[in-house]
Amino acid sequence: MRATGLQVGWSEAGFLAAGVIGLLTLMRRHRLQRLSAGSVVDVPTDDSEQWERRLRSLAPEPIVDRLGVVWRAASCAAAQGSGELLGALTAPDGAVTVLFRTDTLPMPPTSPSGVLSAPDRWVYPGTWRPEPSADAARGPAPLVNVGRCGRDALHLTPSMCHRLVVDGPEAERDRIVESLRFAVEVCETLVAPPPGPDRQRTSAPAWVLSASESDWVLNPLDLVIVPIGLERHDIAAVRALLAAGAGEAGAPDVLPSVASDSLEPELLLHLSAPTNPDTRVEPLPPVLPVWSFMVRLLGPVDVLAFDGRVVAFERSKAVELLCWLVLHRRAATREAARTALWEADVRDTTFANVVSEARRALSRHLAVGTGDDWLGKPRGEHLPLHIEVVSDADLVRAHTARATWFRSNDTSLARVVPELRSALDLVRGAPFIGSGYGWADAEASTSNLTLLAVGTALDLGEAELALGNVDGAFAATSVGLAVLPGHEELVALRLRTHASCRDSAGARHEWQMYLRSLVDDPWQSEPSPWLKELARDLLSDPVTA
Structure with missing residues (x-):
């Protein structure tokens, strides 16, 4: 019985996490572009919200962007010699090794300037930059993160993944195959390959990922890799997150609006009409809230005082805390704030310092009434925010x-x-x-x-x-x-x-x-x-x- 190495879980599947977040962002944008005025997006479930935060904390944005830049440059260079790109290796220092097919070519394509060349690959050093005249298009590379090879991450094109044979113990094989299917689905949906016969396929020989006594080996490259192997229930949870991102928004009178929690009743006082139908009169228009500080969310984030000056903060987290508080007045607890603002556990003193800085910055700018605070002292778990601290959305x-x-x-x-x-x-x-x-x-x-x-x-x-x-x-x-x-x-x-x-x-x-x-x-x-x-x-x- 062969023993296999551990598969990479979500903690090391940063490229897949970046793909999921990219796809989720794209889904939401398309959903919003089609919604009518007055629509409201449903509040995500706690499970979906936690998964999104977890994936965002894993996504390695700089290297994802660099891989996209290198892949586009390599694709253009390889096309001049009818080369076919099959995958890439990304290193922590930003180096990208592009793998291409040579079995149908009399000689490998000419490598671009500044790129190290080998019979079946080009190595773009971490210092490589595209020519100023190069295409400035942005976006993810159409690649699937298969696993890691030492400190490097291995990526294959979706077409090569379709031709990848996985051979190993049944339980681990099925886990790897299911993970790759999900990763391919995310990649192909994100980059939207053309349907039908125009979808790019490869005639390259199939590659085999097989289990040895203690490792997984990818042939014909003879690479020892640790493949991605995600738990089935984790994949299901992320699928649910993506399904919610592509879902339909409900009418305001059906779905609870996030706005209902972000606006205190006092902020929109409405003078009620008498309930006696014989004496009913038309109500007065809603009253604009009186404010001393406006936390501005609709655009670059900052805090504007009523005197027209922007409040200065020593800690950016203090501004983020105020942004979160104006959106969660009714449910503003210390624990909820800590969970939202920090992906990992944060020390009590760190959180207390952020709360104190938010309170001090507002008080430095404008004194509050005796016995009051702009950001009140916590009463148990609750973090009370002064009624005259509002948001631009309010x-x-x-x-x-x-x-x-x-x-x-x-x-x-x-x-x-x-x-x-x-x-x-x-x-x-x-x-x-x-x-x-x-x-x-x-x-x-x-x-x-x-x-x-x-x-x-x-x-x-x-x-x-x-x-x-x-x-x-x-x-x-x-x-x-x-x-x-x-x-x-x-x-x-x-x-x-x-x-x-x-x-x-x-x-x-x-x-x-x-x-x-x-x-x-x-x-x-x-x-x-x-x-x-x-x-x-x-x-x-x-x-x-």
Whole structure:
């Protein structure tokens, strides 16, 4: 009976983790692009949220990006000599060894400048950089992480994985095969290979991964590797995470909104009407919250004081803590905050120092009333945040709530548009841009804040167009598309705005801009059918549309 080495689990499957996170991000973006204004993304289950955080902590971003750059450069160079790339080895120092097929070539392809050459491989040193004139395209390499070879990670093309034979003890063989099938599925979905006969296949001889007395050996390379072998229930959990990322969003009155936990009741006071039907009067519009500090989430993250100055913090974690607190007022516990902000266990003193810095930074900028704190002393597990510390999202919701009230109580848009303009003025870009807050993605805060910004832009654009303010409609939709490029309803509104002023050239340019945005999208090379139909009707040009 042969004994086999341990297989690599999730703790060392960083490349696969990066692929899953990349695929999840792509799924969410496509889902958001198709959602209507007012939609809400369901809050993930605790299990899905924990898995996403775990995968994000494993993803080795720099080497993933470098592998993509090297692979594209090698593909272009090999194509000139009709070479076929089969896989790659990545080293911790950034070196990438590209493996290619030579059995059908009279001689190996010429290696690029600065690259070390061998009969069946090119070695790109860690210091290698592409030529300035090279294609600047970005994205993951279409490779599957098979396992590790010493300190290096081994990757094969999906077509080679399809031809890989695994020979070993049944239990371990099945575990490796199931893991590779999942990894291939993630890779092929992420890079979206063409379906049917156009899907790239290889005629290269099959490679064999076989168990020896104590190791797994990949032939014909004669490489001793430790293959990926994930637990079946772990693969099922990650599949569930991806399924949730591609799921449908529910209507606000069906699914609980993340917003319901991010806005204290006091922030949107609404004066209730008398319950006696005989004395019922129209309620007053919602009241805007009074604030001293605004934690800005819709764009680059920072904290703005009411005096217009940005608060200075000595610790970036203090800002992140405030971001988390304004989104979790009702469930803001010490344990939940620690779990969200740190992937690993953190010392009590470290957490206490972050809380103290957040409190001190706000107090340094603006003194709070006697006996009060901007970030209150913990009462048990609860972390109380002062009512006058709000988020820009809170204010956006408050302004849109007022716009909704005015729209329902006044036939004129004269008071609706100013509220929506005030709301959209708070949107400075995509939520949390540049922050790298994994918890925000994992718990759907990023998605729901994106929908909030896009919905506000769409509402304002529609209102501006109804008033005949074409420039206002274009300005509003531009803000929304900066947050979520390619959002179909925003593109449609811009097409209708061009049509309203009989600007066929502008509409045609808008449509071409949308089509160009699809070029870099590996999932969507064709325009949305309903949007294509709208463009055809507006342009009266089936060829262009």
